[in-house]
Amino acid sequence: MSNTDIANNDTLGFIIHDVARMMRWNFERRAHEYNLTRSQWSVLVLLSWENGAQQKRLADIIGVTAITMTGLVDRLERNDWVERRQDPQDRRAKRVFLTDKVEPLIEKIKLVGIEVRESALKGISASERQQLTDLLSRMRANLCAQDADTK
Structure with missing residues (x-):
């Protein structure tokens, strides 16, 4: 960064x-x-x-x-x-x-x-909205999996 x-x-x-x-x-x-x-x-x-x-x-x-x-x-x-x-x-x-x-x-x-x-979401197409949702969902799943690994 x-x-x-x-x-x-x-x-x-x-x-x-x-x-x-x-x-x-x-x-x-x-x-x-x-x-x-x-x-x-x-x-x-x-x-x-x-x-x-x-x-x-x-x-x-x-x-x-x-x-x-x-x-x-x-x-x-x-x-x-x-x-x-x-x-x-x-x-x-x-x-x-x-x-x-x-x-x-x-x-x-x-x-x-x-x-x-x-x-x-103004100006963001339906396919971009779906892509954004999919990517954020994957990020959340990754972080949940990391959290589960540390327990």
Whole structure:
């Protein structure tokens, strides 16, 4: 890596980080009217994909501590957007479920996500989008394999 790369912030890692940061910022700006934090909408979207996930799994995916996830779920529960239920296979664990009340909000959040993604991908062809997705997926798989090798 040359000094020019560092000065221009053109390294692959920086670009990936910067694009992710900018997409999050754009999403947060557009989703602000719904009075949700990024962490809260992350939980809601994850539950829309895996309703009834264990609270610990949600914390692991989002990358927060168990106590932080407890606070997030507490706030979502106060708004009647989620409910906790005992896990029938593990009495120590709680599963988190979406309520009917949150469904319209999740649809709005998903639309905001689509708008942000389309804005970021403006001028990029369908085949380039697929290639980008494929390459990033391979990078993720490589890093996951490395992580598994170190355990």
